[in-house]
Amino acid sequence: MSGRESxxxxxxxxxxxxxxxxxxxxxxxxxxxxxxxxHRDFKPHGSCKVCTVRAGGQTxxxxxxxxxxxxEVESATPELEDNRRTLVQMLFVEGNHFCPSCEKSGxxxxxxxxxxxxxxxxxxxxxxxxxxxxxxxxxxxxDFNRCILCELxxxxxxxxxxxxxxxxxxxxxGKHLIVNAESGRLVDTAIAATDKAVDVCPVGVILxxxxxxxxxxxxxxxxxxxxxxxxxxxxPRPPREKERR
Amino acid sequence: xxxxxxxxxxxxxxxxxxxxxxxxxxxxGKVTILLDADDRVHQVRLxxxxxxxxxxxxxxxxxxELPVMVQxxxxxxxxxxxxxxxxxxxxxxxxxxxxxxxxxxRRLMHYGQILQSHALHFxxxxxxxxxxxxxxxxxxxxxxxxxxxxPDVARKGxxxxxxxxxxxxxxxxxxxxxxxxxxxxxxxxxxxxxxDALLADAYRMIGWSREAVELxxxxxxxxxxxxxxxxxxRSNMLSLVAPDGSLDLYHxxxxxxxxxxxILFDHAGYQRYWDLITEEVKPWSYMKFPFLRELGAEQGWYxxxxxxxVQNCDQIPTPFADAERRxxxxxGGGQPIHATLAYHWARMIEMLFAAEEIKALxxxxxxxxxxxxxxxxxxxxxxxxxEAPRGTLIHHYRLNAHDQVMRANLIVSTTHNNQALNHAIxxxxxxxxxxxxxxxxxxxxxxxxxxxxxxxxxxxxxxxxRMPLAVDLVDxxxxxxxxxxxxxxxxxxxxxxAGRKDGP
Numbered sequence: 001m002s003g004r005e006s007x008x009x010x011x012x013x014x015x016x017x018x019x020x021x022x023x024x025x026x027x028x029x030x031x032x033x034x035x036x037x038x039h040r041d042f043k044p045h046g047s048c049k050v051c052t053v054r055a056g057g058q059t060x061x062x063x064x065x066x067x068x069x070x071x072e073v074e075s076a077t078p079e080l081e082d083n084r085r086t087l088v089q090m091l092f093v094e095g096n097h098f099c100p101s102c103e104k105s106g107x108x109x110x111x112x113x114x115x116x117x118x119x120x121x122x123x124x125x126x127x128x129x130x131x132x133x134x135x136x137x138x139x140x141x142x143d144f145n146r147c148i149l150c151e152l153x154x155x156x157x158x159x160x161x162x163x164x165x166x167x168x169x170x171x172x173x174g175k176h177l178i179v180n181a182e183s184g185r186l187v188d189t190a191i192a193a194t195d196k197a198v199d200v201c202p203v204g205v206i207l208x209x210x211x212x213x214x215x216x217x218x219x220x221x222x223x224x225x226x227x228x229x230x231x232x233x234x235x236p237r238p239p240r241e242k243e244r245r
Numbered sequence: 246x247x248x249x250x251x252x253x254x255x256x257x258x259x260x261x262x263x264x265x266x267x268x269x270x271x272x273x274g275k276v277t278i279l280l281d282a283d284d285r286v287h288q289v290r291l292x293x294x295x296x297x298x299x300x301x302x303x304x305x306x307x308x309x310e311l312p313v314m315v316q317x318x319x320x321x322x323x324x325x326x327x328x329x330x331x332x333x334x335x336x337x338x339x340x341x342x343x344x345x346x347x348x349x350x351r352r353l354m355h356y357g358q359i360l361q362s363h364a365l366h367f368x369x370x371x372x373x374x375x376x377x378x379x380x381x382x383x384x385x386x387x388x389x390x391x392x393x394x395x396p397d398v399a400r401k402g403x404x405x406x407x408x409x410x411x412x413x414x415x416x417x418x419x420x421x422x423x424x425x426x427x428x429x430x431x432x433x434x435x436x437x438x439x440x441d442a443l444l445a446d447a448y449r450m451i452g453w454s455r456e457a458v459e460l461x462x463x464x465x466x467x468x469x470x471x472x473x474x475x476x477x478x479r480s481n482m483l484s485l486v487a488p489d490g491s492l493d494l495y496h497x498x499x500x501x502x503x504x505x506x507x508i509l510f511d512h513a514g515y516q517r518y519w520d521l522i523t524e525e526v527k528p529w530s531y532m533k534f535p536f537l538r539e540l541g542a543e544q545g546w547y548x549x550x551x552x553x554x555v556q557n558c559d560q561i562p563t564p565f566a567d568a569e570r571r572x573x574x575x576x577g578g579g580q581p582i583h584a585t586l587a588y589h590w591a592r593m594i595e596m597l598f599a600a601e602e603i604k605a606l607x608x609x610x611x612x613x614x615x616x617x618x619x620x621x622x623x624x625x626x627x628x629x630x631x632e633a634p635r636g637t638l639i640h641h642y643r644l645n646a647h648d649q650v651m652r653a654n655l656i657v658s659t660t661h662n663n664q665a666l667n668h669a670i671x672x673x674x675x676x677x678x679x680x681x682x683x684x685x686x687x688x689x690x691x692x693x694x695x696x697x698x699x700x701x702x703x704x705x706x707x708x709x710x711r712m713p714l715a716v717d718l719v720d721x722x723x724x725x726x727x728x729x730x731x732x733x734x735x736x737x738x739x740x741x742x743a744g745r746k747d748g749p
Contacts, residue, residue: 100422101314133305135647141307209648210338212309214618216425216433217418 007071009033016067020236023051023063026075027235032228033075034084034113036091037150038063039200040236042159048150050084050113085117092119093126094173096145097203103212104204106220110148112227134179136187139209146204147177153206157197165191177205250671253279253287264688267291267695274700276691278674284681289674291666291695293532300653307648308334312426315640315655319701321365323422324358324413325633326655328495329640331426332629336516337644339621340429346614347430352495353606354416354425355631356599359494360450361409362634363551363596366699367457368402371589374693375464380686398460401453405596408443408450412603415439430618440607447604451565454597458569461593465586474676476585476669476694479504481537481547482557483522483661485632488512490559492570492598494632500557501537501547506581509537515630518639524656532663535656546664549636550698551591556581561594563601569594585669588697633658635699659700669694 004015009026016025021044026033037048046061053062054074062075074080091097091110099105134142149168157165165186169178181188191197198206217223221230253259256279265275279288299318303311312330316323328351335343343351373386376395384390392399410420415435417423425431465472486500487493498512499521513521524533525542536545547553556574561567573594576582606612629640636658643652659666673694678687 100317101310103310103313133307133649135307135649141648207307209307210309210428212307213313213424213427214432217423 005069007067007069007073009073010076014067020067021063022053022055022065022067022071022073024236025067026062027231030232032116032231033062034116034227035063035234036109036113036148036202037152038234039152039202040234041196041200042152042155045151045155048087048148050087052080052083054080081117084113085119088114088117088119089122089124091148093122093124094129095147096128096131098145102146102204103207104146106217106223107215108204108222109202109227110146112222115222116227131176134186135209136185137191137209138187139193140186140191140198141207141209142177142179142186143205143207144177148203149175149177150202152200152202153177153197156200157191157195160196161191163190163195163197165189165195165197250286250289250674251667256288259287262683262688264691267692274695276670276695278678278691280683284679284683286674286679289667289671289691290529291663291670292530300655303642303650303653305649308337308642308644308650309428309648311642311650312428313422313424316422318655318657320421321701322358322362322634324354324417325631325638326640327417327423328355328426329629329631329633329638330642331428332496332631333627333640333642334428335629336627337624337642338428339623340619341621342619343430344614344616344619345611346434346616347618349606349609349611350416350431350434351426353435353603353612354413355495356602356606357409357412357416359409359599359634360454360596360603361406361413362699363592363599364402364405364409364457366634366696367461367589367592367596368399368406370699371696372398372402374689374696375461375589379690379693380684383685383689386689401456405450405453405457408446409599411446412443415443427618429620432617434614434617435607435612437613440613443603444607447600447607451597451600451604454593454600455565458590458593458597461590462572465590472586473584475690476673476697477583478585478665478668478672479581479583480665480668481509481540481545482553482581483537483547483549484554484557484637485515485630486512486558487562492554492558492561492566492595494554494595494599496631499630499637502557502581504581504583506556509539515639516628518628518630518641518656522639522656524660530663532660533656534663535661536664547661548665548698549658549661550588551595551634551636552582552585552588553636554632555591555594561598563598563605566594566598566601569597585672585694585697588699592699635659635701636661657701659698662698662700666695666698666700669697 006013006015007022009031014025014029014031023033023035023038033051033053035051038044038051044063046064049061051062052059055065055071099111105111131144133144151168153166154168157163165180167178167180168175170176178184179186179189193208198208259279259281262278262280263275267274267276274291274293277290277292278286280286297318299315303314306314311334312327315330316327318326369388372391376391377385388399413423414420417425425433481501481503483499483501485493485497487497499515500511501509503509510521521538522535523538524535526533534546536542537547539545555570561570573590625644627642631638638658639656641654642650645651670691673690677690681687
């Protein structure tokens with residue numbers, strides 16, 4: 001460990017292995033950088049921008065920033081935290097996120113990150129888009145109201161499940177999640193309830209039917225500990241563990 | 246004495262007085278009174294002026310969200326909506342019989358709710374009127390005034406409520422808006438340490454509830470003429486009763502009695518409640534008016550809630566509460582008690598029953614079991630009925646083949662009591678306001694009558710979209726020259742048309 005090279009995250013040395021990003025190394029060392037679209041099992045693509053840091057005079061997504069020896073990275077600055085809060089608030093108002101009746105509440109990464117960042121209100125006008133749910137599949141439900149466009153399901157379905165069930169369509173504010181079926185309905189895709197794409201959704205879009213509120217309050221993921229205290233759990237798995245999967 | 250003050254014969258030229266908002270009740274409502282130049286009362290109406298919309302916005306949602314979603318109807322008795330929805334969805338998932346753990350944990354949650362809601366109502370909302378007098382100084386007529394003059398009463402009221410909320414937290418996960426009941430069962434049982442913590446207080450709560458019954462009796466007997474006559478009116482009565490006729494606030498069959506106490510129907514299954522109960526709309530209120538179909542709108546309206554339940558049952562299955570029930574029934578001298586202020590007395594008997602039930606359930610090992618959920622053959626329609634603190638609560642859902650809610654109908658306790666509430670305030674207006682110069686204290690008499698029912702006005706207004714509506718066409722002289730009524734499907738019908746015969 002002592003022989004490993006390191007960079008500085010908010011002044012604290014963080015060791016890294018060759019090829020690791022700033023996000024991966026930080027999480028492995030137990031340092032939390034807020035993030036939504038990053039997932040340890042998938043190649044980062046830096047789209048949500050919540051993990052943005054300042055490094056080398058630039059503002060960059062830490063999930064795609066290669067760790068370099070001696071690099072000075074600023075993450076927990078008031079300005080960056082403000083920007084993150086705004087990004088999260090924009091996601092809340094762009095969709096329809098009704099946490100009080102959402103079965104993902106307590107297990108939802110968007111909600112956990114919002115709590116972590118101290119988001120107490122939207123501070124922006126809600127857009128209240130009309131996004132009907134897709135309940136056509138017998139075992140699965142799509143609630144598009146809660147989509148944050150992280151593309152984790154897109155990546156999981158293509159890379160792990162080998163099915164390519166999901167994609168994003170449209171641009172800008174019109175961008176939205178679609179499924180790969182002529183009818184546009186989930187029931188006509190190749191998805192199965194055991195797919196990685198189902199498990200990977202960080203919010204309440206892709207849901208197994210009839211599960212609902214089976215996990216009591218107090219035992220949900222973020223009841224146990226706030227997201228920042230679970231950084232190590234989001235760190236990349238050691239190669240051997242990955243192979244066993 | 247029946248007083249018909251619903252619609253003034255000649256409203257032109259009458260002076261309008263409004264109590265807006267009605268205070269110390271849940272939700273927002275107002276009372277309007279039309280008076281002539283001599284202060285004679287010509288019209289009295291309780292209006293529900295807020296708007297909720299739950300029946301509309303649950304449409305399209307997956308059914309398993311409902312128990313958590315619909316409890317947001319109310320901040321006072323969310324557990325009642327939570328459980329009524331869960332009971333309807335037990336039918337949907339084919340859970341014809343819950344596991345002993347699931348049923349008893351739900352019962353514990355419900356009696357925690359009854360205890361906290363009844364304590365809140367009596368001590369925080371109603372006791373200032375009863376302890377200080379209906380026209381006592383308004384500055385004093387609140388829980389702070391009670392705490393100053395009767396600190397022991399106020400303290401016990403607050404702690405009784407807190408205990409009930411603790412029972413809810415242990416069974417539902419949170420004191421308010423928890424997630425404990427799920428279709429087919431519950432998502433948690435009670436841990437032994439949680440049970441022990443509740444048991445440490447349970448016996449004291451029974452003692453304090455007995456004191457509360459004594460207090461309300463003392464108040465009633467101290468002014469028996471007033472308490473027996475104030476806002477009193479005769480009506481039919483409706484509640485659930487257990488198969489053996491016992492008081493059961495969680496489950497049972499519907500029993501209705503007429504104003505003399507004769508049984509109209511008994512142990513009626515509620516899955517087709519619309520064969521027994523239907524609703525009419527009036528042009529001046531967002532709240533519908535339910536009535537017993539067999540008797541029609543004029544004769545079939547009824548009241549629900551503690552005053553009814555304590556008399557509608559044959560016995561209460563806990564000893565202290567049953568002794569109090571017998572004394573209450575004896576006080577009626579063989580006739581049903583219809584005194585509006587006797588709601589308070591009956592409510593405290595129920596609070597005592599809830600405290601005793603909680604204690605008994607805490608001693609039952611089933612509440613710590615692990616067998617939580619059952620399912621069976623799925624159904625597309627489910628009705629759940631429960632006796633909420635304020636009375637009978639009906640939740641009714643229809644689903645499509647994809648597990649989405651297509652239609653919801655909720656008939657809440659305060660809606661059942663709509664006509665009764667209006668009758669009570671008309672009696673009071675006629676007796677106390679007619680021909681007198683109005684004062685704040687006199688107007689509070691109207692509110693005292695409303696508060697006796699513990700109405701929840703926010704729960705009572707939940708429709709949106711194609712809400713049933715009645716429209717009157719009135720000419721310049723104030724005469725009604727036409728009326729249209731829109732039913733729940735959006736179709737316009739003549740006002741005289743009866744409700745649909747087959748189920749929604």
